[in-house]
Amino acid sequence: MVEKKKWLPRWFYQLASPRWCYQICGKLLPGFAVAALILLLGGIVWALLFAPADYQQGNSFRIIYLHVPSAILAQSCYMMMAVAGAIGLIWKMKVADMVAKSCAPIGATMAVLALLTGAIWGKPTWGSWWVWDARLTSMLILLFLYLGVMALNSAIESESTAAQASAVLSLVGLVNIPIIKYSVDWWNTLHQPATFTLTERPAMPAEMWVPLLMMVVGFYCFFAVSLMLRLRNEILRRERRAGWVRDLLLSK
Amino acid sequence: MNQPLNPQRRPAIGMGALFAATLKRDLKLSLRRKSELVNPLIFFLMVITLFPLGVSPEPGFLAELAPGVIWVAALLATLLSMDSLFRTDFDDGSLEQLLLSPQPVMLVVCAKVLAHWMLTGLALTLVAPLISVMLFLPAEGVPGLMLSLLLGTPTLSLVGAIGAALTVGLKRGGVLISLLVLPLYIPVLIFGTGAVQAAVTGLPLDGYLALLGALLALGTVLAPLAIGAALRISVSG
Amino acid sequence: MSQTMLKVENLFCERDDRVLFDQLSFEVDGGEIVQIEGANGSGKTTLLRILSGLSRNYEGEIYWQGEPIEKVREEFRAELLYFGHQPGVKALLTPEENLHWYCALHASLDPARVQEALEQVGLRGFEDVPCHTLSAGQHRRVSLARLYLSDARLWILDEPFTAIDKRGVAAKEALIGRHVAQGGSVILTTHQDLQGSGAVRSINLDRQGERG
């Protein structure tokens, strides 16, 4: 461990300290919260009021502003969970374990939101609530992966063992995600002739994609807020015997 | 008498022999516990029987359903037998001894998975022709079915073993394994049934089999690593 | 002969919200017997599992012959014999088959000496019956036969004398004494007093818990 410390930047080791991490999260939280609020509110107003209706799908197209950001977030959240888990496994970094654990519920709810909005959007577009569309199917499998990680995490009593085991599982899942995605895409084209999909559109005018971009960035900011809230809870819980946590609690 | 404690060690048994010894040991253990040996097979047959009863006994319909049904049943049967892969070793302390061996754990793990596959995946592959007759699968599909099972079921055993290793320390790991492992089984299922359907309709199989082979190669390289790490974590807890 | 085998520095471990030991440091030299003492639940087994490398849930440093243990895992495992709560004996296999597999795991052991080892623990004539037909004591002796087979320098023994009769205990003690005389080290827990095995150093975990 001692030799390794030389080639990693200093902030990495500060990040490894739960106390430093707790404080920096506390400082960053308001900024991200304000950014998320502005971006999400602005994005939603723009999306609902000012963005033009789609010439084919009409106003139901406006669901894209929730569907796409939540789907993107669900995927990148999994990536983050797996990477944080790997860091926790390799460098025995407690904070990374906690980040991985905090990622799982957010990612799972985002996957649920992407699935629900996809289904609701499917009703006016395809005429049925659920279609075994490749994207929806792989999102459903992503949700299963999240549920598996969360179930394993809660089934193991020892905190550090639970964190390590979930990290291994999420890494295995990470290797599998491209394979699953490819196989589902391929299976889908085999089963049904390629109809128009939910999200792939030829060229989107700027007044359509700018609010979309706003919503995506807003969702990321919201993710940061929720993650930091959860992370702070997790740090308090895991470090409950540390002196600084006691002082913090007594000062309240 | 103990040997003198000299650091000059003479390897009496090499790695290949350890692999063979573990394979032989696990096969022997399963053969001495006959009920567990045939359970996955019986389960496989029973699940298959449920479909004509539950859906429809009409031959044309069953023939269309057969590739999927056989593959899903094979998948569930593999999963059912997965829990016991490391559990008995964990309970009687053999797993501790295994992990404390100076030999690479991956080697022993590979041998154990191979033994497991020989008694489930291979056995399922061998009874598959019988099942395909019961489900009216056209005769042209049978070679494709057997080849896809032969290439696909080892991957199922490898991936399932990761789940088994992760849950071995838990008192009730059975249901949890399915939850962890089933999503990971989906590519094998898709390509496996794809191969059988292609065989039935007379399309070339090579692509599907190549994909199943690629999955198997990837699994053989990566799964033992994950299984080894998972076992150390589970025993540590 | 008396080089330091195992060195433990500032070991910290907690289980279920309870600190088992904190700032635990000690050394084990060649030719030494170290007995871990403590009340039930004081973390004896946990400590042995940490020392053997089975459990990684600890903080602190462990050195094997001067090197951090993470770097010399394989060399360390080749020099280690661990005897845990579970004997590591497969009930469906015969004593002979069990020990043969153990030899396969430790490449340096000679399977030809399995017979001899079984004879030493008084299991002659039971070589080829499945272990589940043996009594509890015999079952345990199958596992103890590993002590006769082993060429490891460090023995970590967790309650090696349970379910063993008096005569067996004496034989085991003599074996431990011989191992130590040859320059090996033994770390063990036991409820019995060790007699005639030379100098026994003890480490008490109860006092550790209070301090921590």
Place this chain on the structure above:
Amino acid sequence: MSFNSFTEFLSMGGHGLYVWLSYALGLAVILLNLVAPLMERSRLVAQLKRRLQRENQSP
């Protein structure tokens, strides 16, 4: 502004149910992800405080 009146805005060209259902769900999920950790935090702080008091009294 792509709507001429408020009722038109509400009906969303006949797709009002789907659009408003989606946005309600989106809002619910976002709020859930913020409220749950905040409630968890107050619960945790109370629990840890009780624990500290217990520990301070007992020795």
